[in-house]
Structure formats: structure tokens, C-alpha cells
Amino acid sequence: MRQPEGRATIMTSEFREVYPDILALALPLPFELQSVNVYLVALGEGYLLIDCGMNTEPAFETLRAAMEARGLAWTDIRQILLTHMHPDHMGMAARLLELSGAQLAMHQVEADHLKLVTNGGRRIPWLDDVYRQAGVPAALEQRMEAHFFSVRKNFDDLKPNRLFSGGEKIETALGPFEIIWTSGHSPGHICLYSRDRKVLFSGDQILEYITPNISWHPGRDMLAEFMESLESMVSLDVDLILPGHGEPFSGHRAWIAATIGHHHQRCDEIFGLVHKSPQTAHRMVAELWRRQLSPINHHFAIFEVLAHLEYMQRLGRVTHRDDNGALEWHV
Ligand SMILES: [Zn+2]
Numbered sequence: 193m194r195q196p197e198g199r200a201t202i203m204t205s206e207f208r209e210v211y212p213d214i215l216a217l218a219l220p221l222p223f224e225l226q227s228v229n230v231y232l233v234a235l236g237e238g239y240l241l242i243d244c245g246m247n248t249e250p251a252f253e254t255l256r257a258a259m260e261a262r263g264l265a266w267t268d269i270r271q272i273l274l275t276h277m278h279p280d281h282m283g284m285a286a287r288l289l290e291l292s293g294a295q296l297a298m299h300q301v302e303a304d305h306l307k308l309v310t311n312g313g314r315r316i317p318w319l320d321d322v323y324r325q326a327g328v329p330a331a332l333e334q335r336m337e338a339h340f341f342s343v344r345k346n347f348d349d350l351k352p353n354r355l356f357s358g359g360e361k362i363e364t365a366l367g368p369f370e371i372i373w374t375s376g377h378s379p380g381h382i383c384l385y386s387r388d389r390k391v392l393f394s395g396d397q398i399l400e401y402i403t404p405n406i407s408w409h410p411g412r413d414m415l416a417e418f419m420e421s422l423e424s425m426v427s428l429d430v431d432l433i434l435p436g437h438g439e440p441f442s443g444h445r446a447w448i449a450a451t452i453g454h455h456h457q458r459c460d461e462i463f464g465l466v467h468k469s470p471q472t473a474h475r476m477v478a479e480l481w482r483r484q485l486s487p488i489n490h491h492f493a494i495f496e497v498l499a500h501l502e503y504m505q506r507l508g509r510v511t512h513r514d515d516n517g518a519l520e521w522h523v
């Protein structure tokens with residue numbers, strides 16, 4: 193989880209053609225990341241909308257005005273694809289599905305994860321256990337909980353019309369786009385790739401100035417899954433990456449090498465910390481980031497440290513012992 197360095201996202205309130213028959217729009221977000229991209233891809237008739245932005249009035253108004261400026265009606269959106277079920281990517285999905293009558297598509301694993309979250313009162317069911325085991329102080333836990341309460345309206349119990357497992361194709365006016373399952377940032381995250389056009393919609397899997405947050409999930413090795421999914425993308429020919437946040441860019445192979453290197457380095461830093469003295473994930477966050485994190489970023493940081501610890505535990509590098517409910521990690 194590296195924050196954007198320097199360059200701010202160019203905010204425009206109109207759709208821009210980033211490739212023939214592909215329109216991009218940055219929608220505002222009420223947190224540090226500033227904006228999330230949505231894309232319209234021309235179909236034989238109408239458009240495919242990739243991601244939906246966050247469920248806020250400024251985001252809805254930005255999208256509404258941009259559609260109107262292009263002479264587009266809601267019903268021109270025939271299909272909606274969600275790269276993953278994070279609030280900034282799916283928040284307006286229910287609203288846009290109702291306005292457009294579009295078909296909804298996402299990965300099966302992500303649909304299952306969404307069901308878990310919506311059934312858990314619109315929150316991750318294992319959140320309390322994770323905070324307790326990570327040794328998070330009660331006051332900070334309350335501040336993180338307050339953030340989750342504020343984003344709950346983004347999680348709707350959606351009923352996808354099409355569920356992917358990876359490898360399926362979507363026919364567009366630019367030819368077929370292939371679904372690539374890229375677990376790591378979220379378990380059912382998908383990218384969309386055109387072999388003919390060498391265009392990749394990367395969601396949050398590949399973001400130019402940010403390493404995507406890797407979130408721990410029970411029973412899974414999310415860091416290993418993330419690095420494996422990145423390695424599987426090295427062989428793709430990509431001229432244009434259209435990411436979930438920030439500007440279009442290229443150079444996925446160098447980015448993948450740098451990002452995998454970053455996570456190995458992170459593992460070594462964490463190993464160094466627990467080698468010095470046994471400690472909880474919460475204490476490691478302060479050592480690793482060395483700056484005040486907002487409650488939501490502290491939450492991401494804890495889950496990211498846990499994902500690295502899980503990875504190293506499976507390799508036999510670290511282990512843990514119970515200390516009054518909190519887990520102390522040691523070598
Ligand atoms: Zn995300």
C-alpha cells in the first residue's frame with residue numbers, strides 16, 4: 193500500500209475518448225484517493241460500463257452530467273461489469289442498474305464475497321476477530337468502525353446476470369475482451385483484456401503510482417495469489433493500461449517487477465521487526481508506515497501486514513503465539 197507520489201489525477205467532468213470507442217470518466221471520491229475511473233466501451237448496440245463509482249451525490253451528478261453532455265441516456269448502458277466489490281467501484285451499481293435496466297456481470301468469487309458482506313450487516317463478518325487478534329486498541333477500532341459505517345450504503349445485495357470464473361469473453365465494438373481473474377487485491381477481482389487491441393482494463397490490480405492494497409482473507413494466501421496473478425500477466429502484450437484510478441499508462445512488465453520486488457522487501461522488513469522482538473500486527477503498522485494514518489488507511493495497513501505474515505507463515509519464516517486474545521508474531 194504505497195500512496196501516490198507527486199502527480200495528482202487530472203480531474204475532468206466529461207467523458208474523454210482514451211481509445212477509439214472507449215470513453216473514460218473520473219468520478220470524485222470522499223477520501224485521499226480523490227477519484228475512481230469508470231469506462232464506457234462501445235458494444236454493437238449501446239455500451240458496457242466498467243465499474244460504477246461511489247454512492248455519493250457528487251459522483252452521481254458528475255456521471256449524469258457527463259452522460260448528458262455526450263447525448264447518452266441511461267438506457268444506452270446495456271451491460272455493467274464490476275472489476276471488484278469495493279465501495280468506490282460498486283457503490284452506485286444498484287442505482288445505475290435500476291436506471292439503465294442493464295445486465296450485471298462480475299466474478300463468481302466476488303459475488304460470493306459480496307453476499308458475505310451484505311449478510312454480515314454490510315461489513316466483513318470477520319472484522320472484530322481480526323482487530324482483536326491484531327491487537328488494535330479499542331479507541332482506534334471505534335474510529336475504523338465509524339468509517340465502515342459511513343460506507344455501508346455502497347454495499348447492495350446485487351443479483352448478477354452473468355458470473356465469470358475467468359477466460360470468458362465479452363464481445364464489443366472493438367472485438368472480444370477476455371476476463372482475467374486476478375485475485376489478491378480482492379478475491380474475485382477481474383481485469384479485461386483485448387489481445388487484438390493490446391488494451392487492458394486493470395481495475396485496482398495495476399495502478400501506476402500505487403501498489404494496490406493486499407487484504408488478508410481467512411483460509412487464503414492473498415499475497416501469493418496477487419503475485420501469481422501478476423506473474424501470469426507478464427506474458428500479455430499490453431500497449432495501453434486503463435486503470436481504476438489515475439491516468440492511462442503503459443509498461444506493465446516493469447510495474448509488475450517493481451511491485452513484486454516491493455512485496456518481497458516488505459516481507460523482509462516485517463521479518464526484521466519480528467526477529468528483533470515478538471509483536472502484534474497493530475504495532476508493526478506504526479513501525480512500517482512511520483506516519484499517522486487515517487482510520488481507513490490504518491485498517492488497510494493492518495490487513496496488508498496480515499497478508500504478508502500469512503505468506504511468510506506458510507513459508508515457515510514466522511509463527512505466532514496467543515497473548516490474551518492478541519497474536520504475537522515471532523520467528
Ligand atoms: Zn479496490
Ligand SMILES: [Zn+2]
Nearest residue numbers: 278280396436
Ligand atoms: Zn479502487
